[in-house]
Every structure is written in C-alpha cells, then in structure tokens.
Amino acid sequence: MGMQLMRTSRFHHHLLHPESTSTPPTKALLGLGHVNSRSIVNIKRRNQIYGIVASSNLASPLWDSWKPEKGSAAPSLSDITWPSAAMAILGRMDQILAQKGMSITIAPLGAVSAVLFATPSSPGARKYNMFMAQIGRAAIGVLTFSTFGPGWLARSVALAASVAFMICTRSTHPPAASLPLLFIDGAKFHNLSFWYALFPGTAGCVLLCLIQEIVLYLKENFKF
Numbered sequence: 001m002g003m004q005l006m007r008t009s010r011f012h013h014h015l016l017h018p019e020s021t022s023t024p025p026t027k028a029l030l031g032l033g034h035v036n037s038r039s040i041v042n043i044k045r046r047n048q049i050y051g052i053v054a055s056s057n058l059a060s061p062l063w064d065s066w067k068p069e070k071g072s073a074a075p076s077l078s079d080i081t082w083p084s085a086a087m088a089i090l091g092r093m094d095q096i097l098a099q100k101g102m103s104i105t106i107a108p109l110g111a112v113s114a115v116l117f118a119t120p121s122s123p124g125a126r127k128y129n130m131f132m133a134q135i136g137r138a139a140i141g142v143l144t145f146s147t148f149g150p151g152w153l154a155r156s157v158a159l160a161a162s163v164a165f166m167i168c169t170r171s172t173h174p175p176a177a178s179l180p181l182l183f184i185d186g187a188k189f190h191n192l193s194f195w196y197a198l199f200p201g202t203a204g205c206v207l208l209c210l211i212q213e214i215v216l217y218l219k220e221n222f223k224f
Helices: 002-016 025-030 037-049 060-064 077-098 107-118 127-148 152-169 174-185 187-197 201-221
Strands: none
Touching: 077 107, 077 201, 107 174, 107 201, 127 152, 127 174, 127 187, 127 201, 152 174, 174 187, 187 201
16 A cells, blocks of 8 residues: 555656656556666567567568569560560470470470579579589489389489488579479480480570570660
8 A cells, every 4th residue: 555655646746747757657657667778679679589579560471472572663575575585486496306306395494484584583593503403303303213113102202302402402493393203204204314414404404594694685685
C-alpha cells in the first residue's frame, strides 16, 4: 500500500513538474524509469534473433511471393526478340546435326537457355557453376549406371551424389541435376560412356554461351 502511494505521488509530481525529470510519467508509473538506450538496443537485438516481429508484417512475405518483383522494369521488344532468334538458330543447328545422327538439344539445355537469357545475373548463369555442374553431374550419371545398372537405385544414388557434388564444389546450376537421370534412362546415350560428360551437355553449353554473348551485344546496341 505504501509503495502504491509513493508511485501515485511520484506520477502526480511528473504531471505537475514535467521539466524536473527526463523520465516520462507513463514509465515512472510502471516502474520503467531505469530502462536506458542500451537496454532498448538489447531488446531489439533479441527480437531479431528469435524472429519476434510486429503482427502487421507477418502476412507480408506470403503475399509478396505471389507478386512480381518490385522495381523490375517491363521488358522491351528487343529483350524478347533476340533470345527467341537465338533459340531458332540453335534449332537450325540441331537440324543440321540430326542429318549426321547427332543431336545437341537435350532437355537440360532448355533450362540452361532459360537461365542464361532470362536471368543472366543469377548464380546458375555463372560460367564456373555451369561447366563444373555439367561435366561433374554427367560423369556421376555414367558412373552410377556402370555400377548399379538401370533402376531406382542408380537414380537415387546419382541424385544424392549430384547434390553432394554441387555443395562441395559450390556449383549451383539446377539444370544439370537432370543429366544423370537422362543418361540412366536414355539408352541412346549409353554408347557414349564417359564422353557423355562432354557431349551433348557441355558442348551445348559452350554453344549457348557463345549465342548469349551475341544476344547481349545485340540487346545493348540494337534496342527497339
């Protein structure tokens, strides 16, 4: 009872003489007058560590993932035309190779094309990531098929080894993850043996990188 009277009298003193102290009357009533700036910083830091955020921001990440990226400019006609022309050139080259019983347009190269021409600044478009992943994961597919033969075991081991290879070599390039499965399930590639590490995946990436440089030059100098 005595403590309550003291706090009440102190609160009335703050109301009558606000200039006599720097502690707000609300903090004085609640007994928080000893909280300093360092304590506030520690509280904010603890909230960041444990993920304590305001309730108004909880739904923001969920809805933001369903919206286009903010600040991205609308693509110009040249941004769409030149990559499309590059894919037409690639298709024509594949038609020429098909007459000799060869093909360079395999499914993973479709994903590589999307990475190179749609997101050229992403980690997957880095040349190191691309060629390290293409060569390494294709070789993993050949090795697992030679060891376990066709079937679920070879697929599982190949995928696990491909992920481990990506982590150890820091070569993030998702399109190459399908190369082991393509070799294991594709009988037409079995006669290539370890040449599969260089063709058609790696050879196709070399061709796509050359086309990408041409496309980038055209996009910078011939905009419409």
